[in-house]
Amino acid sequence: MLKLLYNFASDVLALAFPRICPVCGGRVADDFLDAIVCESCRSKLQRALPPHCERCGRPDVVHHAYCCSLMNTGLHFDQARAYCLFEDYARRVVHDMKFNQRRELAEPMAGMMARAWIERLEERRYDCLIPVPLHPSRRHARGYNQSDLLAERLGDMLDMPVDCWNLERRRNTRPQSSLRPQEKVENVRGAFTLDKPERVKGCEMLLIDDIITTGSTANECARVLREAGAVRIDVLTFARTR
Ligand SMILES: [Zn+2]
Ligand SMILES: [Zn+2]
Numbered sequence: 001m002l003k004l005l006y007n008f009a010s011d012v013l014a015l016a017f018p019r020i021c022p023v024c025g026g027r028v029a030d031d032f033l034d035a036i037v038c039e040s041c042r043s044k045l046q047r048a049l050p051p052h053c054e055r056c057g058r059p060d061v062v063h064h065a066y067c068c069s070l071m072n073t074g075l076h077f078d079q080a081r082a083y084c085l086f087e088d089y090a091r092r093v094v095h096d097m098k099f100n101q102r103r104e105l106a107e108p109m110a111g112m113m114a115r116a117w118i119e120r121l122e123e124r125r126y127d128c129l130i131p132v133p134l135h136p137s138r139r140h141a142r143g144y145n146q147s148d149l150l151a152e153r154l155g156d157m158l159d160m161p162v163d164c165w166n167l168e169r170r171r172n173t174r175p176q177s178s179l180r181p182q183e184k185v186e187n188v189r190g191a192f193t194l195d196k197p198e199r200v201k202g203c204e205m206l207l208i209d210d211i212i213t214t215g216s217t218a219n220e221c222a223r224v225l226r227e228a229g230a231v232r233i234d235v236l237t238f239a240r241t242r
Pocket of ligand 2: 053054055056057067
């Protein structure tokens with residue numbers, strides 16, 4: 001009876017206060033996790049779906065279950081998955097959230113990542129969600145770390161703990177986007193450290209970031225977690241490059 005009343009009340013509320021798409025200002029129709037954005041915005045995002053590399057999620061790796069892009073440096077995470085491909089519209093959303101102070105986009109982006117968690121990570125429960133950290137100076141300049149916002153929203157939605165402080169970036173690396181793949185690996189090597197490594201021991205962790213390209217940043221974070229005794233490390237991002 002209570003549930004019926006609740007459903008009725010939320011239907012009435014939905015009629016009185018239609019939800020507004022935070023990306024375009026349009027009307028949002030249904031109410032699933034990734035329906036925080038309107039159907040039109042969602043349809044402009046190209047989903048990251050199989051076939052892809054079982055490990056790093058790189059698309060179009062049809063003939064090998066495991067691609068080799070990170071194998072020569074050692075792969076430290078178990079699986080990396082993303083909601084969509086980093087193209088056109090996704091590029092704009094990520095850019096707006098990161099550089100145009102549009103923090104409110106964390107909500108719909110996390111909603112879509114929750115959908116990827118259901119479909120691509122089989123709703124696995126984690127001991128902790130850990131955002132990929134920014135160096136304190138860059139965090140200070142921007143005013144926030146976009147990955148913290150995504151992890152916090154997602155932690156709320158999935159009811160899992162989030163730790164934005166244990167993993168730290170101690171070296172201010174060059175932006176990965178300007179580098180070639182091998183340079184990316186070297187650029188982030190030794191860049192991360194754990195403030196309290198004992199908290200990670202025996203844990204299953206989910207690393208959170210806005211995008212994944214070669215995976216070298218996530219992989220370096222995973223290496224540090226693995227060294228401290230994490231038993232499983234998956235990576236979930238909003239977008240990924242081809
Ligand atoms: Zn929209
Ligand atoms: Zn791969």
